[in-house]
Amino acid sequence: MTVEKIFKEKEIREIQEIHRHFPVKSAACIEALKVIQKHHRWVSDEAVRELAEILEMSPEAIDSVATYYSLIFRRPVGRHVILICDSVSCWIMGYEKIVDYLKNKLAIGYGETTPEDRFTLLSIPCLGTCDRAPAMIIDEDLHQDLTTEKLDKILEKYE
């Protein structure tokens, strides 16, 4: 019995293109995980096994890298990922109110995804915009000077 592969040809080409640039294949590991995530939103066990074959590494070695980096997702995430800063300046400026509001409104906790896969809520260390705290990133958009009043309008933009 053959197991159906999840990587498309385009993905494999992209991964091969990366490891051409490094003196050793395994050096492409993080970049390759990014490619997988771009195509699938997250990195599944099957993806880890297939990448291991391409990079000639063990699946365990790939997984030790994948689980190290907080922005490589080893569990499924929604269409939009909310990353809210929980570091010190945002804490002083009251980010906890923002998080509580989001958790209530979306009815999820950290690490959870709303029904229909719309939002996943995660925390992220300092976003480097401390003069405009509290702050969060949704997908690739930075939102600053957050207040609970602003949140509804911001969330509407993400279908």
Add this chain to the structure above:
Amino acid sequence: MEKPLTEHIRNDHTWLTLKEYEKTGGYQALRKAVKLPPEEVTKRVKDSGLKGRGGAGFSTGMKWGMVPMGKDVPTPKYFIANADEMEPGSFKDRLLLEGNPHQLIEGMIIGAYAIQARFSFVFLRWAYHAAAKAITGAIREAYEAGYLGENVGGSDFQLDMSLHISQGRYMCGEETALLNALEGKRANPRAKPPFPVVSGLFGKPTIVNNVETLSNVPHIIAKGADWFMKLSKTDEGGTKLYGASGRVKKPGLWELPLGISLREILEEHAGGMQDGYELKGVLPGGGSTDFLTTEHLDVAMDYTSVAKSGSRLGTGTVIVLDDKTCPVGMVSNLEHFFAQESCGWCTPCREGLPWTAKILDALEAGNGKMEDLEVLTFQTHYMAPGNTFCALAPGAMEPLQSALKYFREDFERHIHEHKCPWK
């Protein structure tokens, strides 16, 4: 007052294109540098007194001078800009990356020439999307203009540059951990020695410098070490990006002479405290620096003076603690961050930081005991410099040890009142 790093950066942070950067005198320093012997470039940077702006404050020229030079040395050598700004409360490199990427790239090329590197990387944190666009565009333009590639600035020097976007973790800012991340591995720190200047990326001589540090380099080469020295108020040359966050009237970021007083930053530039809030203390240079209090307001914000007052200049971005915010809660937030970001490689950090964070949680919840303060003090010794693989845990202990010193009464009130007095 001269502001070489930021004077051309626009308010909306849209990046200066190559043409615009050249109009400000951009890439003239590079043209000048590639006509000098590499060792002379290093000497000029050393003479300027430029110290690393990433937090450690090591002499940049001296670091470059440690790279083996000449024919029979390991190659290719690497030159890396550390743009993994993740120190809590720090937001200075973002401005330079977004607003003037060519200034950084020119500094990197000059540095790469000084150590005769063949490859160069910008190691950027994922969250800086606008910076990623600016750097990508600027690298492309620099290739097209012949500042990168086979004949840099018309010389025989060859350099390739690329952008690496990291996938998170504070550890990546530590230079040996950063090298492991670039090699596709877990970002655990490496044993030192050997230092990266001798054995770095893929085992070859490598320089890693902070973004703000490198953005100074074109100006030093163009205008000279004496000019650079005179920019500051102390014998450590240059300007510095200073920031303030927390409950001040005008949080922000300003390029000021190195060695300006903490009072001037907070009162004149940040506009003082918000109405109804009193200043209780500050972390002068990010989350891993010791607290200073109102008695230190006149300290000069340079490396030596801040160290003398018991803290570190760090990144120069000041985090302000006000009287309506619980100092124990603030330290607890920081220790949770450090515990989460510990790579787990060495025992004191992996075990000590979560232990510390749990004790602080108990104190905040009103379940603390007086013995807990002794355990916290023990932790600050247990994770002191020299006991751990890298600077993460010792850095984590700086706000804790100084909070125990300056805000001890507040810790004790949590224990006696069986609750957080600020809640």
